Amino acid sequence: MDAIFLQVLNGLDKGGAYALIxxxxxxxxxxxxxxNFAHGxxxxxxxxxxVALQRMFSVSYERINEDKQDFxxxxxxxxxxxxxxxxxxxxxxxxxxxxxxxxxxLAALFMAIVGIVMERGLIKHFYKRPHADQILVTxxxxxxxxxxxxxxxxANPIPQAAPQVVSGAANVxxxxxxxxxxIYPWWRLVYFVFSAIIIFGVFAFLQFTTFxxxxxxxxxxxxxxxxxxxxxEQRFTVVFGLAAVVAGVAGAxxxxxxxxxxxxxxxxxxxxxxxxxxxxxxxxxxxxxxGFLLGILQSFASMQAVQELLPGISQIIIYLVAVIVxxxxxxxxxxxxxxxxx
Amino acid sequence: xxxxxxxxxxxxxxxxAAVVLCLPIILxxxxxxxxxxxxxxxxxxxxxxxxxILFGLTGYLSFxxxxxxxxxxYMTLWSFKLLTMNVVPAILFxxxxxGLFAYLIGYVSLRRSGIYFSILTLAFAQMCYSLAYSVLxxxxxxxxxxxxxxxxxxxxxxxxxxxxxIIDQAFGVLENxxxxxxxxxxxxxxxxxxxxxxxxxxxCFFIAQRLTRSNxxxxxxxxxxxxxxxxYTGIHTRPYLIAAFVISGMYAGLAGxxxxxTDPIAGAERMQWTASGEVVLMTILGGVGTLVGxxxxxxxxxxxxxxxxxxxxxxxxxxxSFLPETLQHLMTNIxxxxxGEGWHTTLGLMFMIIVIFLPGGIMEGIQRITNIFRRKSNKxxxxxxxxQPAE
Numbered sequence: 001m002d003a004i005f006l007q008v009l010n011g012l013d014k015g016g017a018y019a020l021i022x023x024x025x026x027x028x029x030x031x032x033x034x035x036n037f038a039h040g041x042x043x044x045x046x047x048x049x050x051v052a053l054q055r056m057f058s059v060s061y062e063r064i065n066e067d068k069q070d071f072x073x074x075x076x077x078x079x080x081x082x083x084x085x086x087x088x089x090x091x092x093x094x095x096x097x098x099x100x101x102x103x104x105x106l107a108a109l110f111m112a113i114v115g116i117v118m119e120r121g122l123i124k125h126f127y128k129r130p131h132a133d134q135i136l137v138t139x140x141x142x143x144x145x146x147x148x149x150x151x152x153x154x155a156n157p158i159p160q161a162a163p164q165v166v167s168g169a170a171n172v173x174x175x176x177x178x179x180x181x182x183i184y185p186w187w188r189l190v191y192f193v194f195s196a197i198i199i200f201g202v203f204a205f206l207q208f209t210t211f212x213x214x215x216x217x218x219x220x221x222x223x224x225x226x227x228x229x230x231x232x233e234q235r236f237t238v239v240f241g242l243a244a245v246v247a248g249v250a251g252a253x254x255x256x257x258x259x260x261x262x263x264x265x266x267x268x269x270x271x272x273x274x275x276x277x278x279x280x281x282x283x284x285x286x287x288x289x290x291g292f293l294l295g296i297l298q299s300f301a302s303m304q305a306v307q308e309l310l311p312g313i314s315q316i317i318i319y320l321v322a323v324i325v326x327x328x329x330x331x332x333x334x335x336x337x338x339x340x341x342x
Numbered sequence: 343x344x345x346x347x348x349x350x351x352x353x354x355x356x357x358x359a360a361v362v363l364c365l366p367i368i369l370x371x372x373x374x375x376x377x378x379x380x381x382x383x384x385x386x387x388x389x390x391x392x393x394x395i396l397f398g399l400t401g402y403l404s405f406x407x408x409x410x411x412x413x414x415x416y417m418t419l420w421s422f423k424l425l426t427m428n429v430v431p432a433i434l435f436x437x438x439x440x441g442l443f444a445y446l447i448g449y450v451s452l453r454r455s456g457i458y459f460s461i462l463t464l465a466f467a468q469m470c471y472s473l474a475y476s477v478l479x480x481x482x483x484x485x486x487x488x489x490x491x492x493x494x495x496x497x498x499x500x501x502x503x504x505x506x507x508i509i510d511q512a513f514g515v516l517e518n519x520x521x522x523x524x525x526x527x528x529x530x531x532x533x534x535x536x537x538x539x540x541x542x543x544x545x546c547f548f549i550a551q552r553l554t555r556s557n558x559x560x561x562x563x564x565x566x567x568x569x570x571x572x573x574y575t576g577i578h579t580r581p582y583l584i585a586a587f588v589i590s591g592m593y594a595g596l597a598g599x600x601x602x603x604t605d606p607i608a609g610a611e612r613m614q615w616t617a618s619g620e621v622v623l624m625t626i627l628g629g630v631g632t633l634v635g636x637x638x639x640x641x642x643x644x645x646x647x648x649x650x651x652x653x654x655x656x657x658x659x660x661x662x663s664f665l666p667e668t669l670q671h672l673m674t675n676i677x678x679x680x681x682g683e684g685w686h687t688t689l690g691l692m693f694m695i696i697v698i699f700l701p702g703g704i705m706e707g708i709q710r711i712t713n714i715f716r717r718k719s720n721k722x723x724x725x726x727x728x729x730q731p732a733e
Contacts, residue, residue, distance in 0.1 A: 035457055125698070131457050132403045136626060137697040139619060143690030151679055151687070270468060270615065277461050312477030319465035326454060326462060 002173065002182050007299045009172065013188040013257060015295020016195030017043075020250035021272040022279065022287035023202060024243035030219045030282040031239045034123055035131050037138040040269025041145040042111060042244050046251030047260035048149055049110055050103035051158050057083050057095050097163050100256055107252040108245050115244025119237050142265065150262035157259035162187040187256050194253055198246060199288055205242075206284070215239055219282075274322040280335025290333055294318050347555075355551060358634060359544045366533070372645075377532045379648050383641045384539035385600045388546050390624040390636030392593020395550060396586050397622070398631035399562035405460045405618050406447070406467030410440045410591045412474065412613035414598025416481065419488045419608045423501065426509040427490075427521050429530055429538075429603045433596065440595020441588050448587035452580060455569070467615055474610035487609035490520055523603050535604045542600065543637070546593060551633055553589070562586055594621075623693050629705025638704055643689070650688055653681040 021043050028036050060081040068076040083092035095102065122141065126134045161167070166186035173182025206212035218225045218232045225232050251260070258264065275294055279286030300306060302314035313320075325332060361368065365383070369375045393407055414436040421432035451462040474482040482488060483502050493511070494504035510517070523530040525538055553559050561582050564572055572579050602608050611617075620643070628639025655678050662673040680688045700707055 122694075122698075129701075132401070133697055133701060135403065135457070135460065136622065137694050140623075140690045140693030140697065143619075143693065144687055147684055147687040147690060148679070151684055266616075270464060273461050274465060277458060281457075312473055315472035315476055316469045319469045322465050323450060323462065326458060327450065330454065 003303065005173075006182055006184070007303055008296055009184050009188075011296030011299035012192045012292065013195075013295075014298065015292035016192050017250055017254050017268065017291075018272055018275045018295050019288045019291025020195050020198060020246055021268055022275040022291045023199060023284060024247045025272055025276050026279070026282060026284055026287040027202075027243045027246075028240055029276070030284070031215060031236050032119075032123065032127065034126060035134045035138070036123070037135050037269065038118070038142040038145065039138075039243070039247055040265035040267075040272065041142040042114065042247040042265070043251040043254075043268055044149065044260065044262065044265030045114065045145065046107045046111055046248030047255050047264065048153060048251075049107035049248065050100050050160055050252040050255045051153060051260060053103040053106050054096070054099040054160060057081070057092070057099055059083075100160055100162060100253065103252045104249050107248040111244045111248030112241045114248075115241035116237055118244070119240040123240065124233075142269070146262050146265060153262065155262060157261040159259040160255035162190075162256035166190055191253055191257060195250065198249065202242070202246065203284070211235065211238075271318060274318055278322050278325045278332055280332030283332070283334040286332055286334030294321065297321060351551060351555065354633070355548060358547055358637075362540050362544055363537075365540065366536070369645075374645050374648070377536050379644060380533075380536040381539050381600075381604050382644045384536060384543045385597050385604070386621070386624060386640035386644055387543050387637040388539075388600070389594055389597035389621050390628065390640040391543075391546055391550050391633075392590040392597070393621045394590075394625050394630065394632075394636040395553065395562075395593065396590040397625060398636075399554065399559060399566060400583060400586055401566035402452075402455065402583065402587075403460050403622070404451075404463040404587075404590075405615060405622070406451075406463030406465075407590070407594050407621055408613045408615065408617035409447070409467040409470040410444060410594035411598035411601070411617065412470060412608070412610065413440050413443050414595035415602040415608035415612055416474075416488060417595075418599040418602035419490065419606065420481075422490050422507075422523060422602075422606060423488075423505040424508060426507055427515075427523050428509075429523055429525050429599075431509075432523075432603060433599045436599035436602075437592050437595045440598070441592040443595075444588045444591025445584065448584045448591070452583045452587060464615055464618070467613060467618060471610055471613040471615075474613060482608075482610060485609075487607050490523075490606045492520055493517055523606055530603050539600050539604070542596065546596070547633065547637070554633065558582070558585070623689070623696075625703075626701075627692070627696050627703055629703030632703075632705040635703055635705040642704075646688070646692075647685060650681050651683070651685040655682075657681075 021039060024042075025036060025039050028034055028039070058081050060079045063078050063080050065076045065078050070076045081092060083095060086092075087095070118141075122137065123134075126137060168186055169183040170186045170189055171182070172184045172189075206216055214225065214230055214232070215235055218235060222232060254260075271294075272291075275290045276287055278294065279288070279290030297317055298314060301310075301317040306313060329335075362384070365380055366375050369380070374380075389407075389411070393404070397403055417436040417439045418429075418432040421435050425431055447463065447466045451459055451466065454462060475484055480502070488502070491503055491505050494501070494506060496504075507515075507517075510521075515521075525534070528534050528538075530538060561577075561579075565579050565582060569579055598612065601612070621640075624639035624643050625636045626639070627642060628637065629635025655674055658674045658677045658681065659670065662670045662677070665673060678684065680691075696703065702709070
């Protein structure tokens with residue numbers, strides 16, 4: 001029982017990341033009708049926003065401190081970060097500590113710009129082209145983004161620390177009465193809650209605002225919405241920006257769980273596509289459901305007992321599920337009729 | 343009319359064969375005349391031709407063809423290890439096994455079309471890739487990769503570290519250390535290796551050409567243009583699709599086998615989906631659906647890869663040395679994004695530019711240019727013949 005509960009928890013944070021990426025993918029597909037292979041790269045860019053912010057906070061200069069001496073008797077050279085000079089010691093330490101949560105702001109701003117530029121500059125011209133062309137051009141873009149990141153940040157993963165407050169493990173077991181040995185890292189709980197908030201936010205935005213209503217109408221019948229005198233293209237650009245922001249903040253917050261490297265986008269993209277297909281192309285609820293479902297399934301498959309029974313299952317479980325779902329439920333779990341049925 | 347296309351085909355084939363066989367001479371002036379690169383061009387040419395049979399004729403975009411490369415490579419290595427260093431049985435087994443694999447994957451994936459098909463094939467390829475690294479390590483030797491070794495002397499040694507080579511041993515072939523792969527005694531390295539691959543490339547080209555011109559090829563093109571209509575006429579399209587998928591899988595298996603034959607080591611990284619992406623790019627760059635295009639694309643990409651990734655900042659600096667110094671530094675900095683380690687950036691950009699501006703690839707570009715000239719000469723001809731009465 002303890003083990004099962006722990007595996008469900010384990011699946012939740014990974015599932016949260018899958019769900020957030022898949023949500024953006026589906027949103028873009030449902031509105032713009034574009035298959036975006038560069039979405040994983042956006043997730044990766046978001047993660048590197050966290051790295052960049054952390055580095056920005058620790059930009060430093062060298063100062064010679066005459067009062068102290070190093071072990072050779074020379075005046076000590078100290079590395080002083082600009083942040084300390086500007087906001088004082090305590091505030092600088094605070095900023096360093098909270099660089100990951102704070103990077104959400106940077107990631108949101110930066111990804112909004114990237115998303116809108118990408119849509120206006122490139123994706124716009126591919127609305128009427130076949131899906132194969134869309135896949136290929138975004139695939140090329142993903143390679144370019146990935147290689148640029150590698151050029152500036154190097155090929156090795158860059159670990160990021162979660163804030164001190166949530167660095168330990170939470171004793172989840174005692175909360176739900178399962179005993180003391182069910183412990184779970186705080187940050188992963190934070191990530192799960194964060195992803196739930198973002199998902200609800202996106203749904204609320206689409207469900208309860210006029211803007212969201214127009215977007216949903218546009219997903220149903222783009223032409224009619226246009227005929228009603230609504231500039232649907234403009235709305236869709238915003239939607240693309242929104243999807244990019246969701247992917248970006250998801251990536252930024254994920255850095256303490258998985259140290260970001262330049263190809264994490266591709267790794268997550270392949271899985272997220274599988275998630276979208278399992279959930280049903282064009283269904284937002286399906287994407288979220290499938291994201292969490294596959295995340296939990298994957299963590300169950302990596303259990304010791306399961307590994308002994310079926311070695312190697314943890315790596316292929318997601319693909320296996322995708323194959324089975326696609327063959328039995330052609331539209332995925334919650335796919336709408338008439339979407340991508342050529 | 344019939345005769346005219348037949349004649350055209352023969353000219354194309356003869357021209358293609360001549361160019362491939364003279365490749366060392368043709369590539370000499372641009373500094374690409376070394377066997378390693380030539381072999382790669384020929385091998386990836388085969389891969390791209392095979393991929394084009396599926397993607398070019400039927401329009402089904404597979405993102406999992408690298409799996410067949412892997413299967414071919416591993417099978418070839420096992421044939422070297424267990425049977426003989428001769429490449430002929432290795433190639434035969436690899437092609438057959440890749441065909442079987444393709445049948446299995448195709449049988450499942452071809453139930454869906456469009457993007458679902460792409461993702462299903464991708465899922466299968468990723469599955470093969472993950473398995474090769476985890477459960478199948480007794481067969482694939484995991485990250486180390488499978489290699490040919492010396493003959494086993496101690497029966498305790500694992501087969502991964504020692505070979506049997508039953509046939510070679512039965513014929514009493516003397517081995518000194520790890521032998522090289524051969525084709526009935528001819529070592530498969532250097533120019534011999536290239537000519538072996540080149541002959542296979544020409545044969546593959548011939549088969550692809552015949553396929554395209556046959557009724558079967560016609561059917562595949564019909565599937566591309568309107569599958570629904572075919573279904574309404576009562577034609578069951580799946581067998582045709584599976585056949586195309588299996589054929590293109592066998593081509594990929596052959597390419598994988600040749601990779602292992604010219605350089606006897608097989609690793610799982612050949613099955614990664616970026617490898618599948620590469621062959622898509624080759625086909626697109628050359629021209630989807632054309633016969634020569636994919637080979638041209640494969641050659642260009644392999645050549646560019648070799649060249650661009652060997653450039654470094656020093657070369658760039660001397661290249662921009664005609665500029666004032668600050669500008670020179672700036673250009674070198676920008677340029678270094680794209681060369682050496684950054685070769686993939688160039689690849690990605692190339693990919694985007696081709697898809698955006700020239701979806702038909704180089705072959706379409708050539709077509710457009712010749713059309714411009716032809717129109718001009720047609721106009722001239724018309725102008726000249728206008729005063730004369732019609733016959």
